[in-house]
Amino acid sequence: MALLTKAPRGTQDLLPSKAHRYQYIEKVVAETVACFGFYEIRTPVFEHTELFNRSVGDTTDVVQKEMYTFEDNGKRSISLRPEGTAGAVRAFLEHGLFNEPLPQKLWYLTSCYRYEKPQAGRLREFHQFGVEAFGSQSAAQDAEVMAIARHVFDRIGVQNITLEINSIGCPVCRKEYHKALLCFFNEKKGDLCETCLGRLERNPMRILDCKSPVCSAIAADAPVITDFLCDECTTHFAQVQKYLNAMDIDFIINPHIVRGLDYYTKTVFEFITHDLGAQSAVCAGGRYDGLVEQLGGNPLPACGFGMGVERLDLLMQAQNIEVPEPEHCSLYVAPYNEEFSFEAMRLVNDLRAEGVYALTDVTGRSVKAQMKYADKCKADYTMILGADDIANKEVKVKRMNDGTVTQIGLDDFCDDFIRLTINDALSDFAGEDFAL
Ligand code: ATP
Ligand code: MG
DSSP states (O other), X not given: OGGGGSOOTTOOOOOHHHHHHHHHHHHHHHHHHHHTTOEEOOOOSEEEHHHHIIIIITTSHIIIIIOXXXXXXXXXXXXXXXXXXXXXXXXXXXXXXXXXXXXXXXXXXXXXXXXXXXXXXXXXXXXXXXXXXXXXXXXXXXXXXXXXXXXXXXXXXXXOEEEEEEEOOOHHHHHHHHHHHHHHHHTTGGGSOHHHHHHHHHOGGGGGGOOSHHHHHHHTTSOOGGGGOOHHHHHHHHHHHHHHHHTTOOOEEOTTOOOSSTTOEEEEEEEEESSSTTOOEEEEEEEOXXXXXXXXXXXXXXXXXXXXXXXXXXXXXXXXXXXXXXXXXXXXXXXXXXXXXXXXXXXXXXXXXXXXXEEEOSXXXXXXXXXXXXXXXXXXXXXXXXXXXXXXXXXEEEETTTOOEEEEESTTHHHHHHHHHHHHHHHHHHHHHHHO
C-alpha cells in the first residue's frame, strides 16, 4: 500500500504553494524570451530512442545510464526525453522550419527524465527551460543565447551565478586534440574507471566529464582544447567574448568545460553557482553546428541552452527571493441562508465572467463560519446577502482592511463593484504618493 501513497523516487509533487513559484518562473521566462524574439515549441514527452542515441550520443552518461527506455506494444524502442534539444531539432526538421526565415528561435519549458541518484537539485523528473536558435553561425548568436539566461537570472534577482565559457572546437581541431588526449590517457590507462576505458577508444573527450574522483583527478592535468583550436574556432571564440563584453555580461574562461552531451561544437558554457552544493550548474549549453545534419537535415548551424528549473528554484530559496503573492479573493458573497445562495451564486458567476476573483459558499455553512473562511481566503471585500438586500435591491459591501462599507445597487452590481475596487486602489495609490 505504501507504493500508492508515495511518489516514485526522484519525482516531486508541486503543491499549490510550490506550483505558484513555478508559475512565476514560467512567467519571467516567457516575458524574457519574448524580448529576444523566441517562440515556444512543445514536443512530445517521448521520442524514438534512436533520436537520443544519435544526438545526445551513445557514449554519454545520459544515454548509457540515465535514460528511461522501454519497448511499446508495437515493439518500438521509446525513451522519455532526457533533454529538450533532440526533440526540438527533430520537430524543426520534420516540419521544414528551415524553410522559414532564419534564424528560427525556439524556446520550451518542459519536463525531462533521467535515471539518476536523487539528491537536492538532482531529480529523475525535472524541468528544463531551454532555447534553441537555428541558422546563424555568428558568434553574436552564441552571445545572444547566453544573454537570455543572464536576463532571466537578473529579472528574478538571483545572484552569485558565474558564466563560464569555453570552446571545444570543431571536427577539424578536435582531431588533433583527440590524438593528444589519447596519448595522455593511454599512459594512465591502469587508473581509469571501466566506463572511461571504453570512452578512450570511442570518445576520449568524454573522460574529461567523468564524475569519478580518480578519473577527474587525472583529467585535471589533461591537455586543454583551447591550445588546439583552429583559426576559425579561435576567431569565433574571441568574437563571442567581444559580444559578451559589449553587453556587459561578465564571464570567465574555463578550459575544462566539455559538457555531458556529444553534439556540442565551438562554444560551450555553464552558469555556475556555489550556493547549491554539488549541483552547481544552473544552466548549460553551447553551439551544435553538426547536429541538424547528424539527424538527417542539410547542414545548419545552431546553438542553445538548458536551464534547470528546480535548481533555479532552490537557488531562489537559498537567496530568500520573494515571489509575488498569488492572486487572492476580491469579493466573498455570503448568503444569509440557503434561500439566498442562488442569488449569491448568480452574482459571483457574473463577476467571474468579468474576470473578478469572487467566491461564495458551496458547503452550507453559517454566515459566521463563512466569514472565517473569507478571512482565510484574504478576501478584500465581503458582503452578506439576505432578505432586506434583495427587497431593497441594494447590498452593503465591506472593505476588509479598513472596515469601510459601501452601498451598491444589485441592478448594475458587477460594474459598480469593479468601479469601487478601482476607486479604492486609486485612492490607496494617491495616499502613498502624498506620503512620499
Ligand atoms: P550535471 O553535471 O549537474 O549532471 P548535466 O551536464 O547533466 O548536469 P545538462 O544535460 O546540461 O546537465 O542539462 C542542463 C541543465 O539541466 C543542468 O545545468 C541542470 O541545471 C539541469 N539538470 C540536469 N540534470 C538534472 C537533474 N537530474 N535534476 C535536476 N536538474 C537537472
Ligand atoms: Mg548529468
